[in-house]
Amino acid sequence: MPDPVTDRQASPSDGQREQDRLILDSIDRFLEREVAPHAHALEHDDVYPADIVAAMRDLGLFGATIPEAYGGLGLRPSLYARIIERMARVWMSITGVINSHLIMAHIVATKGTEAQRAHFLPRFATGELRGGLALTEPDCGTDLQAIRTTARRDGDAYVVNGTKTWISNGIHGRCFALLVKTDPTADPRHAGMSMLIAEKGDGFRPSRKLEKLGYKGIDSAELIFEDYRVPADRLVGETEGTGMQCAGAGLELGRINVAARGVGIAQAALDQSLAYSQVRKTFGKPICQHQAIQLKLADMATRVEAARLLVDKAARTFESGRRTDLEAGMAKLFASEAAIENSLEAMRIHGGYGYSKEFDVERLYRDAPLLAIGEGTNEIQRVIIAKRLVERHPA
Structure with a gap:
């Protein structure tokens, strides 16, 4: 069946391809000089990569997808995805620093008023004001309509009370796209949900850093709101009841980011397995010459390309x-499952060395499972895929 989107897209011009190459080359140099030498130690000690984040700000990555009119780089999402893949191949955690931030920026850019865009997007683009997306709560993951954080209108402000959890950039970030209930009695429930642009201040604080299996370095935190006041003009779009639409718009970009991370993890696992299998010998020859290893490498490479x-x-x-x-x-x-499968196969190919913290293979194995959970579990992705297929192809 022809794809109407792909079929109508023009091939990139020579100038665009050259510009893309220059951008990707600069990313590769940054990763080689600023990230690769330090990632292993920072990840091992779960240390926030402040110097790397500062370098990312200098590169303009906090404005990667923000329109040029507001001071961003205005990169196409397809180029942005290639950047994220490259970053994840070296250290996945740093991709989360910009992903959550750019989801927030995308929500403001597409759902906010012109006044909100003019006020926030230039500050987001420079990295002066960094943050993320605050959706998940202790008793609410995939079912966002079950959130309990409320925002009550009080004159020219909203008063917010509640708790968010597993929020990327929660400690070091200063501004968040915050999903709240402005009408807890609404039916359907999503009609009572709204999105606020919430900067840290009195009544808004991170309670603790959450410890994780992998995805270390980046700060994942609980956020506490206790009679926190947000100016009413920080209601995204200045319209109550559109919170779920705002979240959905942001998560589409977020899922592309997570998928690109999956490609990066899967590629890194393949790269390390290819290199190791050519120098490790058993029974008098490199293990890449054993059919059992060849089958693994072939499947890993196919998953990466797909x-x-x-x-x-x-x-x-x-x-x-x-x-x-x-x-x-x-x-x-698919990409997150490819990351999980390739990371496990890389560990098997490396044998005992793959299980050692001296090598990066075990980090890939710990990082990959997050991708099957973050930005909506893979189980909910399957439900969404099936529903959209039926809508697009009615009997």
């Missing part, structure tokens, strides 16, 4: 302005 194509299609669909939950869901589902 995942990369799905991510690129999702990103290009997103660029076209069309609804992307089907394509982003497929990319996120």
Whole structure:
């Protein structure tokens, strides 16, 4: 079946391809000089990579997808996905620092008023004001309509009370796209949900850093709101009841990011397995010459290429302005599972060395499972994919 999105897209011009190459080359140099030498130690000690974050700010990565009119780089999502893949190949945690931030920026850019865009996007783009997305709560994960954080209108402000958890950039970030209930009695429940642009201040504090299996370095935190006042003009779009639409718009970009991370992890696992299998010898020859290892390498490489194509299609669909939950869901589902499978196979190929903390293979194995959970579990992705398929192809 022809793909109407792919079929109508023009091939990039020579100038655009050259510009993309220059951008990706600069990212590669940054990763080689600033990230690769330090990632192992920072991850091992779970230390926030402040110097790396500062370098990311200097590169303009906090404005990667923010329109140029507001001071951002205005990169196409397909190029942004390639950048995220490269970063994840070296250290996945640093991709989360910009992902959550750019989801917040995308919500403001697409759902906010012009006054909100003019006030916030330039500060987001420079990295002066960094933050993320605050959706998840202790008793609410995938079912966002079950959130309990409330925002009560009080004159020219909203008074917020509640708790958010597993919030990326929760400690070091200063501003968040905050999903709240402005009408807890609404039916359907999503009609009573709204999105606020919430800067830290009195009544808004992180309670603690959450310890994780992997994805270390980046700060994942609980956020506490106790009679926290937000000016009413920080209601995204200045319209109550649109919180779920705002969250959905941001998560489409977020799922492309997570899918690109999956490609990066899967590629890193393949890269390390290819290198190791050519120098490790058993029974008188490199293990890459044993059929059992060859079968693993072939499957790993195939998963990487298939995942990369799905991510690129999702990103290009997103660029076209069309609804992307089907394509982003497929990319996120397949690429995250590819990361998990490839990281496990890399550990098996490396044997005991793959289980050692002296090598990066065990980090890939610990980082990969997050991708099957973050930005919506893979189980919910399957439900979304099936629903959209039925909608698009009625009997």
